[in-house]
Amino acid sequence: MTDTGTIHARDDRAVREVLHALGAAWAANDADAFADRYTDDATVVLPGGVFHQGREEVRRYMAAAFAGPLKGSTSVNEPEHVRLLGDRAAVVVSRSGFRLPGEETLSADRLRRATWVLSRHDAGWRVEAYHNCPA
Template sequence: MNDIAVQTDERAAVLAVIDGVYGAWANNDADALAANFDADASSVTPGWPGAGREAVRARFAAAFAGPWQGSRVVDEPSTVRFLNPDTAIVVGRSAVQLPGKSETEPPVLGTWVIARPSGQWLVHAFHSCAA
């Protein structure tokens, strides 16, 4: 396999983690969403700094039972950069679309650190801020 094919395959695998997060979000499944995060992952979003997979799961369980119930995310990754073969940084723009709404909430910019130190690609850090 040549380097271009490997890079393409790895890029797809990294983006599949983000797709897994947002697919679980669309299903309002906090357990499946959190399964994409490392046990010690950092997650910082406006108004919510969190540490660890369980904190991510608890936050989304509460959100899916309340204001984000039935919501989904529109996501546009813009760059995927590999620091080494097992660590990638993804930067993108996303916005929450609430149920019954045609417009999205104001977009955010997100930075993901996705790594596979033990063979499985997982989110190790996520940060978002207003776009």
């Protein structure tokens, strides 16, 4: 593999690791660890017109969700396509959703397609923008 290929493979793994880390934070119901993977000015768009801007807003939203309707839930983020845009940005399309406590499979009504925009920083890859819609 060429140096470029090695760098590409390393960045691809690092980008995928962000989604894995978000899933681990979700499983732990840890809003701080979840939000820490987002940039300070990240944007999140969810079905129903929900819009969040900034890491702290993401943190507050997830803390309330983990304390309420999403308590004990786990997320699913299976990358279907990772596209690196140079060496500092990436777009990921994933099959996403969440399972409620006791569920082993993802319910069709909670299946989503998500688009993630990530950028590389000194502290690693971070989410710049996230959007999902029903699959």
